[in-house]
Amino acid sequence: MDKSDESKNPVNRRGFLAGAAAGVAGLAAKPPALMAQQAALKPEAAHAPAEVTSNQRPGADFMVDVFKSLGIEYIAANPGSSFRGLQESFINYGGNKSPEWLTCCHEESSVAMAHGYAKIEGKPMMIMAHGTVGLQHASMAVYNAYCDRVPVYIVLGNILDVNYRRGNAEWVHSVQDAAAMVRDYTKWDDAPVSLTHFAESAVRAYTIAMTPPTEPVVLVADGTLQEEPITEKNLRIPKLVMSAPPQGDSGAVAEAAKMLVAAENPVIVAGRVARTSQGMDLLVELAETLGARVLDQKMRMNFPTAHPLAGHPGAGLGNLSAYDVILGLEVQDFWSMTHKMTGLNKFGMESQPTTKPGAKVVTISAIELNHKSNYQDFYRYLEADLAITGDPESTLPELIEACKKLITPDRRSAIQERSAKIAEANRRDHERDREMAALAWDASPISTARLSAELWAQIKNEDWSLVSNDRFISSWPTRMWNFSKHYQYIGAQGGAGIGYQAPASVGAALANRKHGRLSVSIQCDGDLNYAPGVLWTASHHGIPMLSVMHNNRSYHEERMFLTMLAAKYDRDPGTSDIGTALNGPNIDYASIAKGYGQYAEGPISNPQELGPALKRALERVKKGEPALLDVVTQPR
Amino acid sequence: MNKFAFLFLLCGAAALAQTNPGDPANGKRLFEGKNCYQCHGHVGQGGGAGARLAQTKLPQVAFIVFVRNPSSGSMPPFRAKVLSDQDLADIYAYIKTFPEPRPAKDIPLLNE
Numbered sequence: 001m002d003k004s005d006e007s008k009n010p011v012n013r014r015g016f017l018a019g020a021a022a023g024v025a026g027l028a029a030k031p032p033a034l035m036a037q038q039a040a041l042k043p044e045a046a047h048a049p050a051e052v053t054s055n056q057r058p059g060a061d062f063m064v065d066v067f068k069s070l071g072i073e074y075i076a077a078n079p080g081s082s083f084r085g086l087q088e089s090f091i092n093y094g095g096n097k098s099p100e101w102l103t104c105c106h107e108e109s110s111v112a113m114a115h116g117y118a119k120i121e122g123k124p125m126m127i128m129a130h131g132t133v134g135l136q137h138a139s140m141a142v143y144n145a146y147c148d149r150v151p152v153y154i155v156l157g158n159i160l161d162v163n164y165r166r167g168n169a170e171w172v173h174s175v176q177d178a179a180a181m182v183r184d185y186t187k188w189d190d191a192p193v194s195l196t197h198f199a200e201s202a203v204r205a206y207t208i209a210m211t212p213p214t215e216p217v218v219l220v221a222d223g224t225l226q227e228e229p230i231t232e233k234n235l236r237i238p239k240l241v242m243s244a245p246p247q248g249d250s251g252a253v254a255e256a257a258k259m260l261v262a263a264e265n266p267v268i269v270a271g272r273v274a275r276t277s278q279g280m281d282l283l284v285e286l287a288e289t290l291g292a293r294v295l296d297q298k299m300r301m302n303f304p305t306a307h308p309l310a311g312h313p314g315a316g317l318g319n320l321s322a323y324d325v326i327l328g329l330e331v332q333d334f335w336s337m338t339h340k341m342t343g344l345n346k347f348g349m350e351s352q353p354t355t356k357p358g359a360k361v362v363t364i365s366a367i368e369l370n371h372k373s374n375y376q377d378f379y380r381y382l383e384a385d386l387a388i389t390g391d392p393e394s395t396l397p398e399l400i401e402a403c404k405k406l407i408t409p410d411r412r413s414a415i416q417e418r419s420a421k422i423a424e425a426n427r428r429d430h431e432r433d434r435e436m437a438a439l440a441w442d443a444s445p446i447s448t449a450r451l452s453a454e455l456w457a458q459i460k461n462e463d464w465s466l467v468s469n470d471r472f473i474s475s476w477p478t479r480m481w482n483f484s485k486h487y488q489y490i491g492a493q494g495g496a497g498i499g500y501q502a503p504a505s506v507g508a509a510l511a512n513r514k515h516g517r518l519s520v521s522i523q524c525d526g527d528l529n530y531a532p533g534v535l536w537t538a539s540h541h542g543i544p545m546l547s548v549m550h551n552n553r554s555y556h557e558e559r560m561f562l563t564m565l566a567a568k569y570d571r572d573p574g575t576s577d578i579g580t581a582l583n584g585p586n587i588d589y590a591s592i593a594k595g596y597g598q599y600a601e602g603p604i605s606n607p608q609e610l611g612p613a614l615k616r617a618l619e620r621v622k623k624g625e626p627a628l629l630d631v632v633t634q635p636r
Numbered sequence: 637m638n639k640f641a642f643l644f645l646l647c648g649a650a651a652l653a654q655t656n657p658g659d660p661a662n663g664k665r666l667f668e669g670k671n672c673y674q675c676h677g678h679v680g681q682g683g684g685a686g687a688r689l690a691q692t693k694l695p696q697v698a699f700i701v702f703v704r705n706p707s708s709g710s711m712p713p714f715r716a717k718v719l720s721d722q723d724l725a726d727i728y729a730y731i732k733t734f735p736e737p738r739p740a741k742d743i744p745l746l747n748e
Contacts, residue, residue, distance in 0.1 A: 434740040434746045434747075435740050436681070436682070436688065437740065437746055438737045438738055438739065438740040438743055438746060439677075439679070439680075439681035439682070439688065439690050439737045440677055440678075440679045440681035440690075440737075441737060441738060441743060442738070443677075443678060443679045443681070445678065447677070447681060448683065449681075453745040453746060454745065456745075456748075457745050457748060460748070471684070472684075473684075474683035474684035474685075475684060556674065559671075559674060560674050560675055560685060563671040563674055563675075564710065564711070564712050565712075566718075567712040567713070567714050567718055568712040568713075570715055570717040570718055571718070572670075572718070573670050573671050573714075573718060574669045574670050574671060576671055576674070634677050634678055634681070634683075635673065635674050635675075635677065635678075635683075635685075636675070636677070636683040636684050636685045636686075
């Protein structure tokens with residue numbers, strides 16, 4: 001090699017030797033893997049300035065088109081940077097209409113609002129959250145919706161590609177598998193990697209959520225897909241095809257009809273039966289066809305409370321000993337309804353059936369199609385005589401027709417006689433309820449019966465909807481009021497997760513708003529304290545509803561448990577306020593509500609003051625505002 | 637509890653009832669302080685969690701026997717270490733002071 005060659009080749013002999021020496025030294029200092037990496041590295045390209053502006057449409061615009069095609073009305077969200085692209089597109093590209101953005105102060109509120117909304121509207125609301133911290137906040141509400149078999153459309157922001165994570169927040173808000181946290185209590189999820197994939201999964205998610213058993217679903221909206229310009233060609237949105245609900249096997253339905261028609265005293269236990277108002281009508285038709293009492297677990301508005309065949313909503317649900325055929329329709333914890341267990345916390349619990357010897361149990365339920373293993377919401381195994389997998393509402397028409405075909409004149413006569421007896425028993429139950437309601441009529445704190453009667457007097461001539469459940473107030477509304485429409489009751493949490501009621505009532509009231517219904521909620525104090533910011537959401541978005549506080553100043557269920565346990569162990573039952581009472585100081589809910597922009601009054605302890613206060617508050621609600629009355633109440 | 641024990645308790649309580657009419661003021665303190673009201677309501681109206689006590693037809697003896705051996709599933713037995721027979725006599729005396737409620741037929745809101 002001559003000098004001219006050396007000048008052409010930068011790795012000349014001296015350079016090679018020098019490099020080799022350095023290499024040997026380097027070899028001594030660096031591990032082989034690092035050496036291999038260095039060899040593979042290419043010279044760095046000149047540092048190019050980052051492109052910070054673009055006039056191209058971002059992927060989020062297409063995502064908005066997809067969501068609009070699903071007819072989703074609202075998105076409930078607490079803002080988060082991992083879905084900022086979608087938020088911007090929803091507002092500036094989508095016009096913040098269909099869906100409209102709802103500002104929430106907590107992700108648990110977002111999901112519970114969607115939970116309440118779906119129970120009234122019969123379709124899912126979208127919620128958005130960070131795939132990490134947002135979903136962590138939301139998770140209990142997701143679990144409630146799952147246990148309650150309610151569709152919620154959950155979209156999570158996440159940045160999967162490290163190249164797009166700018167700094168600390170975007171690293172700690174990123175996750176490999178965002179839906180993993182809630183996979184045990186959602187029905188389906190996906191994390192699409194292209195817009196084509198996104199559109200298909202978004203449509204699929206909607207269909208899956210809405211096919212009984214309806215449940216929450218999760219779709220991850222990758223941050224890169226949201227914010228990068230659309231480059232995919234021939235993007236299209238798949239047609240939404242709703243699956244027909246699963247119906248019970250015809251042979252099994254015919255067998256059930258035989259058992260029911262032949263029964264001397266059949267009963268229907270209704271869990272999550274009526275998905276729609278048609279479901280209510282069908283249940284009425286079945287009950288009247290059979291002359292069967294309906295015991296309603298009140299997880300949905302299943303059966304009119306004033307119907308002569310309606311079982312008493314307070315007591316008696318657990319007593320099935322009088323019946324020879326028991327039909328359970330999507331019943332929750334059916335085993336506990338048909339068995340008696342020993343008291344609280346006795347080791348080696350014993351149980352025995354409470355049904356009549358020889359009584360037959362028939363079940364129709366779709367939940368067998370979506371059982372998961374980890375969370376125990378499937379309850380104890382019930383040894384039914386006939387178990388039919390299928391959506392009860394969809395199976396009822398065939399069951400009704402099968403029963404009608406089997407009814408002979410003799411059976412018809414027996415059915416009429418039985419129906420008359422049940423109606424008479426119901427009349428006596430209602431009379432007894434009136435006497436019970438009178439017992440603490442003038443008491444202070446105000447009795448839950450008085451509260452319910454005063455509220456009923458104010459709303460009974462309106463098109464009303466009770467957007468709370470009544471379990472914690474001795475079931476007075478369903479004992480006293482005339483519930484006859486599907487939207488008049490929304491049931492409870494599903495997973496018994498407290499903190500559900502306040503946001504669920506706001507979501508349900510939002511669904512009622514466009515129908516012009518008057519939404520009222522009897523709001524438990526402990527529940528409101530989890531995330532009271534939802535009161536502001538109601539004010540901000542002009543969601544009219546009246547919240548009447550059932551303020552017993554405690555987490556009362558737990559307080560009773562502690563009292564019972566202390567007595568059981570011969571210890572002082574008077575200590576149960578510790579850790580359960582919400583007093584010292586008393587919480588001023590009227591001031592809280594005013595702070596969140598609502599009309600509010602209270603605390604009201606004098607029963608004479610309640611009626612006029614309700615009237616004043618309802619005047620504000622009828623003008624389109626949310627309002628709250630703080631009523632200090634008896635414990636239950 | 638066997639039959640003999642039940643009768644023994646009944647007789648003991650009956651003897652106490654004959655000698656001690658109970659102190660309603662102390663009964664009120666116990667009814668509230670030992671949390672009877674939590675299930676039965678502040679005026680004994682009962683509800684979803686506990687039986688009605690107001691205007692009870694139970695004689696004191698039977699009341700005490702019941703508290704010691706409740707038949708309902710959720711109420712635990714309150715034994716003498718927690719509430720003595722004297723305490724229960726006082727609570728009974730307090731329950732008996734709950735005023736007679738207005739008849740439901742005289743309350744307009746319950747007749748609509």
